[in-house]
Amino acid sequence: MSGGPAVRVSIESSCEKQVQEVALDGTETYVPPLSMSQNLAKLAQRIDFSQGSDSEEDGTEGEPRDREWSKQEPEEEEGTVKFQPSLWPWDSVRNNLRSALTEMCVLHDVLSVVKEKKYMALDPVSQDPTTPQVFQLISKKKSLGTAAQLLLKGAEKLNKSVAENQENRRQRDFNSELLRLRSQWKLRKVGDKILGDLSYRSAGSLFPHHGTFEVIKNTDIDLDKKVPEDYCPLDVQIPSDLEGSAYIKVSIQKQAPDIGDLGTVNLFRRPPKTKAGTQLWHVKLEAAQNVLLCKEIFAQLSREAVQIKSQIPHIVVKNQIISQPFPGLQLSISLCHFTGEKKNHRASPEKPKSDDHLYVLEHNLHQMMREFHKQQLSSVVMPHPASAPFGHKRMRLAGPMAYDKAEISSLQQSEGLLEKIIKQAKHIFLRSRTARTIDSLAIRIEDPQIQAHWSNINDVYESSVKVLITSQGYEQICKIHSTKCSLTLCLWPK
Amino acid sequence: MDNFSPGSIQPKAKKTFGGKTSMGVTCVCQVPVAEGKSVQQTVDTLHKKLEQLGAVKQGSFWVDCETYHPTGNVSGQPSKLLYVMHNSETPLSCIALFEGGPCLIADTNFDVLMVKLKSHFQNAKAHKVECRGSRYRYCDFLIKVGTVTMSSSARGISVEVEYCPCVVPGDCWNLTKEFMQSFLGPSVPELPSVFAAKPEGLFAPSDCVDTMTQYLELFNKLRKMQIPGSNVR
Numbered sequence: 001m002s003g004g005p006a007v008r009v010s011i012e013s014s015c016e017k018q019v020q021e022v023a024l025d026g027t028e029t030y031v032p033p034l035s036m037s038q039n040l041a042k043l044a045q046r047i048d049f050s051q052g053s054d055s056e057e058d059g060t061e062g063e064p065r066d067r068e069w070s071k072q073e074p075e076e077e078e079g080t081v082k083f084q085p086s087l088w089p090w091d092s093v094r095n096n097l098r099s100a101l102t103e104m105c106v107l108h109d110v111l112s113v114v115k116e117k118k119y120m121a122l123d124p125v126s127q128d129p130t131t132p133q134v135f136q137l138i139s140k141k142k143s144l145g146t147a148a149q150l151l152l153k154g155a156e157k158l159n160k161s162v163a164e165n166q167e168n169r170r171q172r173d174f175n176s177e178l179l180r181l182r183s184q185w186k187l188r189k190v191g192d193k194i195l196g197d198l199s200y201r202s203a204g205s206l207f208p209h210h211g212t213f214e215v216i217k218n219t220d221i222d223l224d225k226k227v228p229e230d231y232c233p234l235d236v237q238i239p240s241d242l243e244g245s246a247y248i249k250v251s252i253q254k255q256a257p258d259i260g261d262l263g264t265v266n267l268f269r270r271p272p273k274t275k276a277g278t279q280l281w282h283v284k285l286e287a288a289q290n291v292l293l294c295k296e297i298f299a300q301l302s303r304e305a306v307q308i309k310s311q312i313p314h315i316v317v318k319n320q321i322i323s324q325p326f327p328g329l330q331l332s333i334s335l336c337h338f339t340g341e342k343k344n345h346r347a348s349p350e351k352p353k354s355d356d357h358l359y360v361l362e363h364n365l366h367q368m369m370r371e372f373h374k375q376q377l378s379s380v381v382m383p384h385p386a387s388a389p390f391g392h393k394r395m396r397l398a399g400p401m402a403y404d405k406a407e408i409s410s411l412q413q414s415e416g417l418l419e420k421i422i423k424q425a426k427h428i429f430l431r432s433r434t435a436r437t438i439d440s441l442a443i444r445i446e447d448p449q450i451q452a453h454w455s456n457i458n459d460v461y462e463s464s465v466k467v468l469i470t471s472q473g474y475e476q477i478c479k480i481h482s483t484k485c486s487l488t489l490c491l492w493p494k
Numbered sequence: 495m496d497n498f499s500p501g502s503i504q505p506k507a508k509k510t511f512g513g514k515t516s517m518g519v520t521c522v523c524q525v526p527v528a529e530g531k532s533v534q535q536t537v538d539t540l541h542k543k544l545e546q547l548g549a550v551k552q553g554s555f556w557v558d559c560e561t562y563h564p565t566g567n568v569s570g571q572p573s574k575l576l577y578v579m580h581n582s583e584t585p586l587s588c589i590a591l592f593e594g595g596p597c598l599i600a601d602t603n604f605d606v607l608m609v610k611l612k613s614h615f616q617n618a619k620a621h622k623v624e625c626r627g628s629r630y631r632y633c634d635f636l637i638k639v640g641t642v643t644m645s646s647s648a649r650g651i652s653v654e655v656e657y658c659p660c661v662v663p664g665d666c667w668n669l670t671k672e673f674m675q676s677f678l679g680p681s682v683p684e685l686p687s688v689f690a691a692k693p694e695g696l697f698a699p700s701d702c703v704d705t706m707t708q709y710l711e712l713f714n715k716l717r718k719m720q721i722p723g724s725n726v727r
Contacts, residue, residue: 398586399601402702404517408586 044093174217174233177279181234185285187215196236198289200296204376207296213238213285236281242288244339248297250361252425253330291337297369297417298335304416314418323418325426333365333421364424364460368417424460431463438467447471517583518636518658519666519700521674522708523683524715525639525651533641533648540639540653541628543677549632555582555640557706558624559713562608562615576615578608579706589706593714597703620645623713625652634658635673642716649716653678654705663689664696687711 017030034042114120178194181187186197199211216235298319305314305321314323320334388396392411397403403411435454442450448471455464528536545551562576574592580602581589588604591597598604608615627640636656642649655674660666667685674682685696688707692698 395586396601398584399603400587400599402517402584402587402589402599404583405585 041090044090047093170233177232177234177281178215180279181215181236181281184282196285198238198242198285199292200289200373203370204373205296206376207292207299209239209292209295211239211242211289211292213288232280234279234281236284238284238288242291244291244337245287246291246294246335246337248294248362248365249332249334249336250358250365250421250425251332251356252358252429253332253356254328293366293369294335294337297365298333300369300372300416301333301365301418301421304418308416308418321418323422325422326429329429331422331425358425358428360428361421361424365417365421368420372417427461427463434465438465517661517700517702517705518634518656519660519663519670520654520656520705520708521667521670521683521686522652522654522705522712523674523678523681524712525653525678525681527651533651536651537627537639537641540651540677541630544630544632544637544639547632547677549630549635549637552629552631554627555629555638556624556626557581557640557709558622559710561618561621563618564615565613577710578605579709581702581706581709584702587702589703591703591706591710593710597707599703621717623649623717625709625713627652635670637677642713644717649719650712652709652712654709656705661699661701662697663700667696 013033017033019028020031021029023029110120114122178187181196186202187194188196194215196213196215197211198213199205199207199209201207201211214237216237218233218235298321301321302316305316305323310323312324314321316322319337320332322330322332325331384393394411395408398408398411435452438450438452442452448469451468451470453466453468455466458464525536525540527533528539531539541551557579559577559579562578564573564576574595576590576592578588578590581587586602587599588602589597589599590604600607608617621644623642623644625640625642627638630637630639634657636654636658638652638654638656640652640654642652653674655670657666657670657673663685667689671682686704686708688704689696689698689700
């Protein structure tokens with residue numbers, strides 16, 4: 001340009017500088033403007049590398065990615081061009097940009113390879129939204145499994161204890177039964193067997209039967225199955241000759257029996273009375289003891305029948321003793337032992353004849369036997385010195401006091417069982433005959449009137465009856481006294 | 495109906511425990527053997543007489559006597575012999591007595607005791623005397639005719655008559671003597687010296703000791719008869 005003076009043209013940004021301070025004198029202090037590098041740094045720092053640029057987002061749908069990158073690249077290159085290594089604040093920027101470039105390149109490479117579909121293919125990832133739930137289930141299952149283990153262990157323990165309890169109960173049942181048995185019967189332990197004694201030996205009997213029974217454990221049953229009603233953990237085994245039931249049949253018959261009938265007494269079986277609540281072993285033992293007592297009674301009776309001499313000899317045949325208290329009258333005592341074999345029972349045809357069995361005499365036999373036992377152990381006999389023989393205590397005085405035979409026999413039991421029972425049978429017969437006679441007289445004779453009052457309280461050998469013979473006009477009192485073997489009639493007229 | 499009271503019921507078999515029936519008065523005498531007859535024949539004659547009288551035979555009886563010497567006698571005097579006697583009438587007793595001295599009625603275990611006292615009392619087995627025979631009962635009388643034997647040789651005949659109801663000899667001696675006369679005839683003894691020797695005399699009750707003393711005298715007499723003059727040791 002010519003001619004004219006050089007005009008200095010100054011360009012100035014129109015931006016106003018920020019006022020930093022206004023001095024008191026009006027001068028303004030301006031904030032020094034940023035230099036270009038400072039301005040750039042400021043701008044660069046504003047770049048958020050986590051976001052894509054706005055120009056990319058607008059209408060980039062149809063564009064290929066290359067263009068995007070190419071757009072991006074120059075921007076990035078610009079950024080890198082402007083980068084000056086001396087500005088250390090740009091370091092992070094540089095690093096970020098570099099890593100972003102790297103990643104972008106990789107992505108570009110992968111995508112270009114994938115696009116060819118030759119070496120890499122894209123497959124959609126299986127949508128498995130439950131993957132976290134499976135993990136939850138597994139963990140739940142594991143924890144449940146642990147809990148289940150614990151519970152199972154506990155259940156096992158309980159099972160074991162229940163089984164033990166049952167076993168104990170079985171044992172305890174046996175023990176409690178044994179205790180109950182022991183409270184009623186004598187037991188002793190021999191080795192590993194439990195034996196008992198059901199004889200009357202300790203009560204004073206002298207019968208040589210041992211009377212030993214064995215206690216057997218019966219705990220083999222399965223408690224899971226239904227327990228039978230009559231189950232008992234204890235069982236007793238009684239000697240074979242005491243099995244079944246027995247009784248002594250005493251009967252008085254008018255006619256003499258046939259010789260062939262001797263010894264075949266009707267084995268009429270009396271059913272054993274079982275009280276409710278008694279154990280089987282109790283019934284068994286009682287029956288066996290009864291059999292033993294009956295055997296003892298019969299043995300004693302038969303021994304006496306053979307040994308004691310009487311005017312009319314007694315007949316002892318098998319299990320029957322026959323004697324004649326009066327001529328024409330026959331007393332038969334027999335031991336009926338029912339061992340449970342049916343054939344004997346059916347073979348006896350004389351069943352209806354069992355009505356003549358005199359229960360009173362049977363009872364008296366039992367009573368006398370027991371009395372005999374008691375006498376062996378009575379206080380008159382026991383306690384006694386170990387060296388002294390059994391017998392009445394006064395017998396010890398027999399020597400020093402020079403007792404003669406009459407005194408000695410008066411101390412000792414003179415009458416045997418058989419004699420006593422014969423006397424009682426005689427008494428029964430006489431009493432019934434007397435009653436019949438008086439009754440028949442009373443029926444036959446109308447004047448005077450006869451009344452008989454029998455006393456309720458009688459003895460086994462004596463009874464008393466008061467016979468009133470009344471007649472109109474005056475009274476007479478007569479008394480009849482019946483004794484063992486004879487009748488005496490005393491009359492006291494008034 | 496009678497009032498129930500224990501007293502009205504009679505017991506079944508009354509046993510008398512307290513009542514001791516003592517022995518009656520006994521007289522033991524010796525019957526000489528009849529002329530020309532053996533001991534057994536004389537005994538049979540007596541039996542027949544008794545049966546004719548109406549006595550009933552009631553079994554047999556025996557009386558025996560054992561002699562014991564006490565050992566260890568210091569003084570020169572002849573020691574008293576101990577006699578241990580048994581009687582079938584008192585089968586559970588035995589009587590130990592010294593002649594004319596104290597006596598003891600004991601249980602039959604006394605024999606065993608004597609065995610234990612062997613060191614103090616020696617048994618003279620050769621001097622054992624026995625008397626066995628039959629027993630007859632005639633109403634209240636008990637007559638025992640026995641043969642006295644010593645070492646299985648018959649030495650004589652003894653007759654014992656007991657009058658059971660009475661215990662006082664003075665009351666029944668006459669009756670007993672009369673009864674004995676009826677079958678013994680002339681050989682009726684006098685009143686036994688045991689009764690007279692008692693302090694109360696005839697009216698003291700007699701017991702089995704008197705009987706045994708009489709037997710002892712009889713045995714000693716019979717023993718001495720066969721061995722005349724020797725000192726029985």
